Amino acid sequence: MRRGRKPKPAALKVLTGNPGKRPLSPEPDYPKGWPEMPDWLDERGREEWDRVTAQLKKSGVVRLIDGTLLAGYCDAVSRAITASEKARIFAVAVGQADRTWTVVRQFAALFGIGPAERGRVAGAESPKAKRSLLA
DSSP states (O other): OOOSOOOOOOHHHHHOOTTTOOOOOOOOOOOOSSOOOOOOOOHHHHHHHHHHHHHTTOOOOOGGGGHHHHHHHHHHHHHHHHHHHHHHHHHHHHHHHHHHHHHHHHHHTTTTTTTHHHOOOOTTTTTHHHHHHHH
C-alpha cells in the first residue's frame, strides 16, 4: 500500500483548474451516466439519495460505477440518524452515534460533500471549471 495522500482524481483536478499545472494522469474511462437508486435503501436512505443526487449531478464527478459508494453514503446517513436518535434516549449509544457519523464523513469526502471538501471541488457550472475544460 502506498504512503501519503491519496491522489486526487483527474476530474476533480479539472474542476479545480489543475492548480499544480502538472500533466493529468490517464484514468480509466468509466461509462458516463447516473447510477440508479438501489432497492435496498430504506426510507431515510432514499430521501438522502434524492437530496444529494439533485446537487451532485451538476458536478459531473459521479459515474455509473460509483453507484454503490453513493448508496453506501446514503445508507450511512440513515444509520447515523437512527443512532443519534437512540443516543438521545440511551447515553450508552453516544459512542455508536459518533462512529456512524465518522463513516458518513468518510463517504462524504469521496464526493466532495462537506465544507472542507466542497472547497476542493468547483461545480461544473462555475466559470473556473469551464475555463479549465476549454484549456
